[in-house]
Amino acid sequence: MGKPRQLVQKNLHGWCTMKRLLAIAVPAFLLLAMACAQPAESAGTQDNWSVKLTFFTQNSTDLLPITIGEGASTKETMKPPPMPGKAVTSNADDAIVNAYVKVAGKKAAESVAQADTSLPGRVWPIEINVEEGAAAVYVSGDFSNYYGGYTYYLMDLENGKRIEIPKNNTPVAVFTSGANGGVKTVYVMAGSSESMAATADNKLMGGIKVPGRSSGKLGNLAVTVNGTAKSATTNDDGFFTIDGVGPGTYTIRVDGPNLIASEGTLTVGADGSASVALEDPLAGDINDNAVCDITDFVLLKKCFGKDSEGGDCGQVVTLDSSDLNKDGVVDISDFVLMKKAFGKAEPGL
Ligand SMILES: [Ca+2]
Ligand SMILES: [Ca+2]
Ligand SMILES: [Ca+2]
Structure with a gap:
């Protein structure tokens, strides 16, 4: 397992x-x-797709499935926020999904609930309740109705990891054995490019992908919020965070040695949440x-x-x-x- x-x-x-x-x-x-x-076979469309994520421990009977997506394919489960790059509609479809995984107990699934639907968001926060000394928590994805034009990641802010969810049901560890207990939040991000960024509670988080470079070779890229003094450097997985990005409109710029820089516009609303699909920076400017x-x-x-x-x-x-x-x-x-x-x-x- x-x-x-x-x-x-x-x-x-x-x-x-x-x-x-x-x-x-x-x-x-x-x-x-x-x-x-x-890409694997995909049945979903841009406006009607879903991805089912299942969180579990080593005990495979402790399953917690949740579904994210857009359109009719998700009407029986949860309505997600709009995709990066799309307008926030602030209707009931813009839901924040909360899920709870209780690891040390018999059941992984304690509850799956739709939180405040009046709060628009553009990433999906998932809360995982990890008990102290717990076994690892894994996630696997069912992509049978996903939209092939999007890529999907789990962002683990605590450990600075961008977790790519394999499309072939292979489980990946979210938190490994011996993780400290407590409620941890991971964020599902999805977007039309492999590089993307989003804010939640005025914290900017994101992942940068340079086409052709594998995970582990995406370090030391500069992410700057133009017009502010704020910037960050990606870790080897292309992961970064920048604190204190309050309401406003910003240009996010990504550059690094031998890259053609890319930019995206991020408009953070009063609630502190927004997202942007960034163009992937391209390698070739030697x-x-x-x-x-x-x-x-x-x-x-x-x-x-x-x-x-x-x-x-x-x-x-x-x-x-x-x-x-x-x-x-x-x-x-x-x-x-x-x-x-x-x-x-x-x-x-
Ligand atoms: Ca080479
Ligand atoms: Ca450059
Ligand atoms: Ca050049």
């Missing part, structure tokens, strides 16, 4: 190593990778001059085929800045990433 996430990541590293060894077969491997990236063009292409070419064991790229460019997906080697995958960014310029400051 609860296959450890680390194992999965280890396998991915192994996969990358294998890919490197078989560099000669790169085109075939690209095809394979593309096949892997295909010389960091705010545009991805032929100069960057030439620099990338200087490092082609190089890895940490295979020599440097000459005087003008480092292997690290050309390794756009941060897998330790400069190869065709990095060119594919650069193609996404090619011709793009950063929004002006």
Whole structure:
């Protein structure tokens, strides 16, 4: 039960190593990778979708299912807040979902309740009541009616984790064994891009994804709230929080070495909640001059085929800045990433 996430990541590293060894077969491997990236079958639409999350302990009879979503598919359960990027309608559909998981007792599901429906929100807070010395809490998702255009995450503010919920029912740990007891809140976030941010109680939280980079390689990206002195740096999972973002309209900007910065507009209402789907920042600006063009292409070419064991790229460019997906080697995958960014310029400051 609860296959450890680390194992999965280890396998991915192994996969990358294998890919490197078989560099000669790169085109075939690209095809394979593309096949892997295909989303699971999705039946939902943008306005009528649902995702059922089931929280449980090692005792698989302790199940707590909750459903989030939009439209008729969720009418028997809970009405969620609108999606990031959509207007807050402040009608009864804008519900905050609270769920309680009692871990040490016999039952995981103590209650599932719809909280104050007059309070609009754009993330779904889920409260988990973890008893002291409790076993791990896991979550798995049923995505049979999800909308494939959205991605979904659980945000664990206490541990600074952005938890990706696998679409194949694989459980992931939310809180591991030995977690301190008490009520903990995780937030479900969903949006049309993989990078997203939202506020709850004037705390800005979010996750940044750089296409092509795996979780664990998304650290040290700068997130700034333009017009304020507020900023944060992402951790390796792309997770960040910024406190004290009160009502107002802000431009959120994300940038980092060799990236074309992205921006999104966040309007925080009087209740302190709002959300924004950010454009994913794209890797490809190797010389960091705010545009991805032929100069960057030439620099990338200087490092082609190089890895940490295979020599440097000459005087003008480092292997690290050309390794756009941060897998330790400069190869065709990095060119594919650069193609996404090619011709793009950063929004002006
Ligand atoms: Ca940049
Ligand atoms: Ca450039
Ligand atoms: Ca690379």
